[in-house]
Amino acid sequence: MNHPDHSPLGKASAYVDQYDVSLLFPIPRLTKRAEIGVGETPPFFGADLWMAFELSWLNLRGKPQVALAQFTIPCETPNIIESKSFKLYLNSFNNTRFLDAAEVQARLRTDISEAAWRGAPQPSSVGVKLLLPELFDREDVAEFDGLNLDRLDVECSRYTPAPDLLTAAFDEGPVAEVLTSNLLKSNCLVTGQPDWGSVRISYSGPQINQEGLLQYIVSFRNHNEFHEQCVERMFMDIWTRCKPLKLTVYARYTRRGGLDISPFRTSHPQALPAAVRTARQ
Template identity: 90%
Template structure:
């Protein structure tokens, strides 16, 4: 079984500029899900939305081509793909010749699908969309919609996850709210390097105490965990302690190594959010 410490994270890595799918390093989701109380079918749906800003290859005449790429990795996949290995894999396209963008897209879809679904009895596919330079100026920048919790003047003293900070008004009528914060920060599980993000929490049910929720989000500040795992931890803590009827958690993390990762988890089937970057991304 691949473990995070066996990946290339925190290690000197050779620069491979010829196509090599073996660079992808899948890590099982199961261990971290067991840690947060998910032992069977998760109580959420969703996907991890990736953006690659540094994708390039050669055409058949050796001329460099560039593109942006959006990847959609369903949360039903048994594995995440470790992000440094993803970057090394994308680098391996740099001096490799492909007939056209469609061939690159097909290769990306096949390789990433194999890594993400490895070990599953019924494998499926990940989504891959390439944006060529003529479409770059159509890429919007937009902040997460909702009521910004950061307006609250609170005292923060907890910097490791503290779900006991979460409370809700169970004796009052239910509400529906969309709450956001730009104060999410965690650290890489292996290297301890900081990961910066914004988060949107949409829910219906007992009204969540906003000050406690913001203090809880801040409490991730010194926590070491991958992006996908942090979002699932937030979902499960809010789900267990605040008991919403419906819940969605969406985080957009700033890019590292030309990649951003934006996990989305929801208690009920719905369309995925548009993969639109925020200003910090």
């Protein structure tokens, strides 16, 4: 079993510019999920939505090509992909010749699918979409819709996850709300480097106390965990303490090393959100 400490994170890494699939480093989801009370069948659906801004390769005549790449990794995969290994893998395309963008896309899909689904009894695929330069100007930037919790003048003094801050009005009628914050910050599980993000929480059920929810989001500030794990922890804490009928937690983290990750978890089947990044991404 791959462990985060064995990944390239926090270590000097050679720059490999010739295609090398062995650079991908999958990490099992199971250990961290067990830590937050996720059983064999998680109470959520969703995906990890990646955006790569530094993808390049050579055509058959040696001329560099560039593209943006979107990856959709279902949360049902047994593994996450460690982000530095993902970057190193993408860099290995830089001086490698491919017939065309379709061949690059197919190679990406094959390799990342194998790593993400490794160990699964019935492996499947991940989603890969390449955006070529002629489509760059169609990329949208927009902030989350919903009521922004950051307007609240709350006192914050806890900077590791504090689920006891979460309360809900169980003696009142249910509501449906969309709440957002730009104050999400956590740290890399291995290096301790800061990860910045925005989060959107949509739910129906007993009304969640907004001051406590904002304080809870802020409480991740000194917490060391990967993006995907933070969002699943947030989902499980709200799900168990506030007991919503429906819940969706969607975070968009700012990019690091030319990659950003936007984990999406929901209690009920629904379409994945559009790939619209925030201004900070």
